[in-house]
Amino acid sequence: xxxxxxxxxxxxxxxxxxxxxxxxxxxxxxxxxxxxxxxxxxxxxxxxxxxxxxxxxxxxxxxxxxxxxxxxxxxxxxxxxxxxxxxxxxxxxxxxxxxxxxxxxxxxxxxxxxxxxxxxxxxxxxxxxxxxxxxxxxxxxxxxxxxxxxxxxxxxxxxxxxxxxxxxxxxxxxxxxxxxxxxxxxxxxxxxxxxxxxxxxxxxxxxxxxxxxxxxxxxxxxxxxxxxxxxxxxxxxxxxxxxxxxxxxxxxxxxxxxxxxxxxxxxxxxxxxxxxxxxxxxxxxxxxxxxxxxxxxxxxxxxxxxxxxxxxxxxxxxxxxxxxx
Numbered sequence: 001x002x003x004x005x006x007x008x009x010x011x012x013x014x015x016x017x018x019x020x021x022x023x024x025x026x027x028x029x030x031x032x033x034x035x036x037x038x039x040x041x042x043x044x045x046x047x048x049x050x051x052x053x054x055x056x057x058x059x060x061x062x063x064x065x066x067x068x069x070x071x072x073x074x075x076x077x078x079x080x081x082x083x084x085x086x087x088x089x090x091x092x093x094x095x096x097x098x099x100x101x102x103x104x105x106x107x108x109x110x111x112x113x114x115x116x117x118x119x120x121x122x123x124x125x126x127x128x129x130x131x132x133x134x135x136x137x138x139x140x141x142x143x144x145x146x147x148x149x150x151x152x153x154x155x156x157x158x159x160x161x162x163x164x165x166x167x168x169x170x171x172x173x174x175x176x177x178x179x180x181x182x183x184x185x186x187x188x189x190x191x192x193x194x195x196x197x198x199x200x201x202x203x204x205x206x207x208x209x210x211x212x213x214x215x216x217x218x219x220x221x222x223x224x225x226x227x228x229x230x231x232x233x234x235x236x237x238x239x240x241x242x243x244x245x246x247x248x249x250x251x252x253x254x255x256x257x258x259x260x261x262x263x264x265x266x267x268x269x270x271x272x273x274x275x276x277x278x279x280x281x282x283x284x285x286x287x288x289x290x291x292x293x294x295x296x297x298x299x300x301x302x303x304x305x306x307x308x309x310x311x312x313x314x315x316x317x318x319x320x321x322x323x324x325x
Contacts (some may be wrong), residue, residue: 001064005046010037015048015064022061025050029065032103049073074105075140082135087152091130095123102133102147114148117157161192168193168234170224176236178218186210188222188236195234197222202238204245205273206313213238244272245310253322258299261291268303268317276315278303283319294319 003015003023015023025048028034030041042048050064051072057063081088090104099111100123110133112123120126133147176188176195185198197220199207207213214220222236248254248271256270265279278301283294295301303317 001052002047002049003064005042005044005048008039008042008044010039013038013042013048014061015050017062023050023064024057024059024061025064025066029053029063029067031067031070071106075138077105078135078138078145079140082138085134087132087134088147089130089132090147092126092128094127099123100126102131104133104145104147106143106145108133108145108147110147110149114146114150116150117153157192162232164191165193165227165229165232165234168224168227170226172224173240174222174224175219176222178214178216178220181210181214181216183209186214188220190222190234193234195222195224195236197236197238201225201236203273204239204241204243205269206275243310244274245308245313245315247271248274248305248308248315250305250308252305253302254305255300256303256317258295258297258301260297261295263291266291266295268301270303270315270317274315276303276305276317278317278319282306282317282321285320285324 001017001023003017005013006016006022007014010027012024012026015025017023025038027036027038030036030038048066049069050066051069052062053065053068054063078088080086088104090102090108092100093103093107094101096109099109100115102108102110112120114136115123115126131149132152133149134151135145136148137144137146139145174190176190178186179189179194180187185196186202187194188197197210199210202210202213220238221240222238223240225235225237227234254270256268256276259267259269259275261267265277265283267275267277269275280288280291283291288294301319302322303319304322306316306318306321308315
């Protein structure tokens with residue numbers, strides 16, 4: 001029920017409930033602070049919601065509780081928010097074991113794992129802050145209320161990321177943060193938008209695994225290759241510099257380093273990580289049975305560029321023709 005403030009004193013206020021009925025709310029039933037000065041909490045004529053505790057005290061007044069009424073209203077709001085998957089607003093009141101205490105009209109608990117998307121080092125800094133949370137569990141009978149601020153933060157991030165994606169276009173360049181590595185590439189976060197850098201787009205050289213180039217937490221420069229907005233997919237590339245294959249001239253003699261040997265020849269790195277093949281028939285003027293007869297991994301050699309296939313990313317080299325000039 002509701003009534004207007006008729007009289008007020010430090011320890012109690014009287015409400016005019018209409019029809020000649022008078023209600024009284026004492027300090028202990030006003031709010032969480034049983035020693036509150038009620039003269040500072042309301043003004044004469046103000047309408048106060050309260051719940052009936054006792055029909056009549058020794059003065060014939062109805063004993064009321066504002067605290068209980070507020071809690072009942074709060075539980076109704078919590079139930080409504082839970083059913084609609086909406087957020088409730090509350091204030092962080094204390095750091096407790098395992099998380100935070102949050103006042104949403106009734107006491108709620110936010111577990112540490114549900115406070116934020118990222119771990120929060122200083123929980124005390126959140127005390128006193130107004131926050132929005134989703135309801136995880138609500139049981140009015142037991143008084144148990146579990147909240148998640150993380151769910152609200154994540155939803156806000158997704159909304160912001162979706163809006164940012166709408167501004168992105170192929171060819172745009174950004175600084176992003178590597179957040180995950182998979183065998184096929186690295187995921188990079190750009191203002192909440194996750195894009196994939198495939199292993200073939202991590203460098204001009206051959207990359208077996210993303211860990212050869214980046215680590216989780218690294219900041220990298222990327223360019224947008226393509227965007228599939230309906231599927232929320234962004235393809236990125238880290239190959240921002242000119243293709244080093246374009247700098248190789250057929251017939252040029254250059255210096256390279258042997259990286260590995262195979263039965264049919266040796267692979268040599270030249271010109272900013274470009275790897276080319278010296279076929280076993282191009283290792284010497286005479287017949288060679290095993291590549292290790294001529295070179296070993298790590299050795300520097302002079303090679304002649306025989307052919308450059310940019311589409312297939314292949315470079316054919318010759319040691320014998322480089323020596324012959």
